[in-house]
Amino acid sequence: MRYLIFSLMLAAAAHAITCTEGLMLYDKTIYSFFFNEDGAILDSTYISSLDGIFQSEKFVREEDRILVAYSSNEEGSLQSDTNLYFYLINDINSPADSSIAFSKSVIGDTTFIDAITDEPDGVDDPHISRQKIKLFKNGLIKDSFEEEPGDTTEDYLELTLKNDTLFRLSLQSVDGAPMDTVNYHFYVADKDDDHLCHDFYRVNFCFGEDGCLGPNNTVVHNGDILQSYEHTIKETASGFVIEVFDSGIWMYQFFMRYTDGHTTSIAKRPAARMKQPSRDYYFDTKGRKQFKAIPYRVQF
Template sequence: MKFFIFSLMLAAAAHAITCTEGHFLFSKDKGSFYLNEDDVIIDKYFVDFIDSEDSSSYKYIREQGRVVIEREMTDRGALTSDTNVFYLINDINSPAVDNSIAYTKSLLGDTTLIEAILREPGDDENEASVTEVRMKFFKNGATANYHELTPKDQQYISEIHLKNDTLFSFNISSSNDTVGYSFIVNDKDDKQVCHEFYKMKEDASSSNMETRELTDRYYRVKENETGFVFEKVREYRIDQYFMTYTDGHTTSIAKRPVARMKQPSRNYYFDTKGRKQFKAIPYRVQF
């Protein structure tokens, strides 16, 4: 019996997702404009302000051809709510529609390529925002090029790579000619907590970069039955993103325990001495 319990503990530990892995999966979905559903998706999002009654909550409802975002905000005790809808149009050459994402999506081996045009309506003072996006998602990385056509003509390039349990992030913005580079590492005592170190230079042509640890924030992941919660913890607020694994998919990084239940009927077991058995026996460990 002790061997069985110990084996279950080892199996749970083997499937535990680390903080940098959770950060990587979160970053892929957050930066994909709801178009990358290969790993996990954001189901809901909460903002809790420390030492304040203010809060915000977002629920993402993904339907055929559109994403509905329901938001509730509490500001000084006053509750407001609204709903925003993004229409997903699988044709990048379709006529522009407010709150729409026209896109094409293709696969090249294990790489997903996406081209999209994002259009958001402006208010009474600002014209509509139109952004061209080119994205590439692969096993342990992602790249994105955002070109805002209106109301400003500016470009933003982002890259993330997960290597040896460290998440590297590289960003260039044409709006203020800055280059930002960061790497995120797991805490040495708790791999479900990670810390970020940041480098930045204001002049892209300069070789001088200032390095510092972002001590005012850290990240952590908490696994649940459907995925995990990715948290960004800062001195004055906590952001919680509830991530859900897509149906029938097991990521190459974190394989869920529930996916283990979807095995063919030819199960086998190990007895207490580690010998393979092809029928159920007492105190078994199933694989």
């Protein structure tokens, strides 16, 4: 028994992680289409609502594909299924339906990925896009190019961890227009608890001369910095759990597992009833409201 307790203490010490470090690992996994294996990867997600509805997803990685095991009670009864998430094709010259065709190279501690992604069947507005991803110790840079009939979009994402703050900047160009800020967030570790992060964002969706209506019926202007969600990290023997709160109300969980052979089980349903999370949106450079799920089946 003493040996077991000592071993668990050693494991916890070896994987000690702060909130900003955990969020960086999560974002790197999401935005690199699960290619990142630098420390921890996403194992499962869990979302619950005040009226008792829940959704959970567990990602199953096989040699040449990723599956998602899905459970919910949205239709009034428990439903579960396992579907294809993506095929993985290690040849960027041979893309196929519902696949990520990629090439990967490593120079020092930096990983370079070129990928052509084709969203699986069943996703709204399926599309093919070209990705260039650069993964490094404390962040990620990603360029994405997508072409649809009559519309081309280029997205740029920069993720950087500096000291106790994680910065995430998203830019977008539509139909060749200059790059414009779509989303700018930074996550700051609490000064008294490095397992707690405060999420701040810069307003860039306000087009009225006199400002527009923000949180709690306040008037906000482009460039204002507002506080959003709070994130906490809870460490486990096999990884850690990221929990997201809005004004103190639990919203959803992301279960991460370390890439050293440990596994985690899909999230258990909390006993408490929770608030229904709202889906995030942003405006593009033409002022159109846009919705996204990143990755394609994980809701934010």
